[in-house]
Amino acid sequence: MQALDLYSLPEPGPTGFLARYRRPLARPLADGWVAAWSEPGDLVLDPFCQDTTVLRAALAAGRRVVAATRNPVLALLLRVEAVPPAAGPLEAALERLRNAPKADAPLGEYLDQLYATACSRCGATVGAEAFIWDRATATPVAREYTCPRCGHAGREPVPPEEVPRHLASDTPPFHRRLVAERLRVEGASSRLVERLLDLYTPRSLYALTALLLKLEVLYSASTLLDPLRAALLHTLDAASKLHVVDEAGWRPAGSLVPPRRFREANVWRTFVAAMRALAEGSTRAALPLVAGPGAERQTAPGTACLSSEPLPRLAGSLAGQAVLIISQLPRFDPAFAALSYLWSGWLLGKEGSRAALHLLHQRAPGDVRYLRALQAALTALAPALAAHGRLALAFQAPGTRYLENLLVAAAAAGLTPVHTWHGLLDDQPGLPLAVARVEHHVAFARSAVATPLGDPTAAARRCAIRTAGRVLAARAEPAPFGALHGPLWSALGAEGLLAGSRSAEQAEELRRRMEAAVAEALQGSNALRAVAVPGDERRAALWVLAGERALAPPLADRVEALVRGALASGPLDVVALQRRVLGQLPEGQVPAWPLIWACLESYGAMVEGGRWALAEAEAEGAVQAWQARMCEALEILGQRLGYTSSTADGELAWVGDGLLTFRMQTGAEVGCLLSQGPLEAGRRVLVIPERRVDLWRRKFAAVPLWRAELERAGWAFLREAALLTLLEGPADRARFEAALGLEGGAGQMALFGR
Numbered sequence: 001m002q003a004l005d006l007y008s009l010p011e012p013g014p015t016g017f018l019a020r021y022r023r024p025l026a027r028p029l030a031d032g033w034v035a036a037w038s039e040p041g042d043l044v045l046d047p048f049c050q051d052t053t054v055l056r057a058a059l060a061a062g063r064r065v066v067a068a069t070r071n072p073v074l075a076l077l078l079r080v081e082a083v084p085p086a087a088g089p090l091e092a093a094l095e096r097l098r099n100a101p102k103a104d105a106p107l108g109e110y111l112d113q114l115y116a117t118a119c120s121r122c123g124a125t126v127g128a129e130a131f132i133w134d135r136a137t138a139t140p141v142a143r144e145y146t147c148p149r150c151g152h153a154g155r156e157p158v159p160p161e162e163v164p165r166h167l168a169s170d171t172p173p174f175h176r177r178l179v180a181e182r183l184r185v186e187g188a189s190s191r192l193v194e195r196l197l198d199l200y201t202p203r204s205l206y207a208l209t210a211l212l213l214k215l216e217v218l219y220s221a222s223t224l225l226d227p228l229r230a231a232l233l234h235t236l237d238a239a240s241k242l243h244v245v246d247e248a249g250w251r252p253a254g255s256l257v258p259p260r261r262f263r264e265a266n267v268w269r270t271f272v273a274a275m276r277a278l279a280e281g282s283t284r285a286a287l288p289l290v291a292g293p294g295a296e297r298q299t300a301p302g303t304a305c306l307s308s309e310p311l312p313r314l315a316g317s318l319a320g321q322a323v324l325i326i327s328q329l330p331r332f333d334p335a336f337a338a339l340s341y342l343w344s345g346w347l348l349g350k351e352g353s354r355a356a357l358h359l360l361h362q363r364a365p366g367d368v369r370y371l372r373a374l375q376a377a378l379t380a381l382a383p384a385l386a387a388h389g390r391l392a393l394a395f396q397a398p399g400t401r402y403l404e405n406l407l408v409a410a411a412a413a414g415l416t417p418v419h420t421w422h423g424l425l426d427d428q429p430g431l432p433l434a435v436a437r438v439e440h441h442v443a444f445a446r447s448a449v450a451t452p453l454g455d456p457t458a459a460a461r462r463c464a465i466r467t468a469g470r471v472l473a474a475r476a477e478p479a480p481f482g483a484l485h486g487p488l489w490s491a492l493g494a495e496g497l498l499a500g501s502r503s504a505e506q507a508e509e510l511r512r513r514m515e516a517a518v519a520e521a522l523q524g525s526n527a528l529r530a531v532a533v534p535g536d537e538r539r540a541a542l543w544v545l546a547g548e549r550a551l552a553p554p555l556a557d558r559v560e561a562l563v564r565g566a567l568a569s570g571p572l573d574v575v576a577l578q579r580r581v582l583g584q585l586p587e588g589q590v591p592a593w594p595l596i597w598a599c600l601e602s603y604g605a606m607v608e609g610g611r612w613a614l615a616e617a618e619a620e621g622a623v624q625a626w627q628a629r630m631c632e633a634l635e636i637l638g639q640r641l642g643y644t645s646s647t648a649d650g651e652l653a654w655v656g657d658g659l660l661t662f663r664m665q666t667g668a669e670v671g672c673l674l675s676q677g678p679l680e681a682g683r684r685v686l687v688i689p690e691r692r693v694d695l696w697r698r699k700f701a702a703v704p705l706w707r708a709e710l711e712r713a714g715w716a717f718l719r720e721a722a723l724l725t726l727l728e729g730p731a732d733r734a735r736f737e738a739a740l741g742l743e744g745g746a747g748q749m750a751l752f753g754r
């Protein structure tokens, strides 16, 4: 069986412009959901469109499709990505711009000269790639350049005699006024507009605007206008003061406050690089795109419709109801919203400012505000969903609130979760009721369940215990709260316990009440309990079932076997591997992503085309040879240490003035060791291949209780490399003991993270 849900792996868009602000739905997810939940000819809607993924997936499957975004700069990128411009015309346009006259010089040279600096080795005048400014003194302190004459390159202080020229920045106030004028529409405060413009140095603002005016003159009526604006949009992003400079280079600041040291990129060179990136992305197939007013009504088969209508109006004007509504849940990012307003007005004029005005009023996402926005969006979308349709959302979120808010808001909009999937992106134990990063997929249907009679809080407590118990029993291993939280809240939603709120305030009240009920139920339950992690009792705990040990192998061991099996079946990419592994696990058992990845790296080897195959060392013959080699090494070592060796049942024993049993275990299976019970006599050692060390570490990091339990049961680890090293030097028992880590903690177990 193929899995419907997979971890979303980051897939860069065709050009990567504004990539850090965008969170598109992963293509394998979109493909799987479209195939599972719609039929050819059905209407698919992506209401929070971030890129062309859903458009492409739906069209490839013969569906009709509408994507919507109310962000004008995202819409611009979508148009360009849907219909990639050909490389030839892009290169011609770049040359034309480069050579367009500007104050007696070609534009490219003129703009590059704004960043002129003197090479410290040969004295030649070169255009710097960037300057690094000190915010407090408002002066450029360093420059990055490569001298075309002598080849000298680096990041060096700005020569003092140059500083006045960089400060003067021949910036006529005209350009700033021109941009400010475009941004000033009713509802946008002048103060905010000025603050946004202050995110650029006068030189950047001048260069960006000069470039924009030139391309508006030369390409106003051309199909190249959008691609050129997209390249300039990337330049607007890269040339702002919002980039931190550090040892390694530079990175985005992540807020609207320029860092103490910020980077001022050369606008012309950044634009040229963006045009080249566009030309490289031009090989993607063009979609038959319909954009602009009324696009959402023109859903002919084979047409990709891009709408900019607000959701209530979009839902009302669709040609029929959508059988599938899929999206990545949008994240509230007030910084990106404000920048989008700035860039929309700058690039598209007053029309862009007006279309983006709603973004200017996004504030920091308080819970109630977030709930209100979600509730409004889902309430607007619900009527657009066909009675048998699915509304499916994916998102990666830290903590508990995003999922809880979504489920409560959906319940208020008459939507019930009918398919849910929750995958841990971080599997380390945390506080008993805390959640690290999780990828959630939730598909809703318009079938409001009746709220159960009786006390909803009592019902929620029962639901919590039942669901958590079921999850723990199925996983057959201790689990962090993150593994319980998603299934538990999805169950509350499916049982109708999250419905009934009208306002966002009521919704938040309901969410809090349910959160408290869940915490109270779990903490007061006799069926399960949170066990503190040894050595970290105050901060970390794992949930376990009280009572008998599970009979099934732990989920981590089953995943290891499944990954190995998938790799043995032939080369496959990570998506195919996930489909195989997750598809063979019973519903609701989702292993953490770091575990899947650790198994892949432990057993796999990268082959051609980014695919993975079983590593040669993992073939059956190689494994047997390894075991024989380890046995031989142990026999030699034992003899030197004065023991007699004997083998039985795949184990080797040293008999002498004590008894040591060695097991050559090629896999990192924990379950078989835990179920073995206490030792009757002597001590025992697990000999493990080097290739498995990281996987053991991973498993112990996720479940430190296992490490403690294995230690208690008398297991010591001996790495392949440590054994072979012992053979080389003098044979004495102290060295052997140190390699095992039974003396002073200096040995093997320390390798497992203690």
Ligand SMILES: [Zn+2]
Pocket: 119, 120, 121, 122, 123, 124, 147, 148, 149, 150, 151, 152
């Ligand atoms: Zn030079």
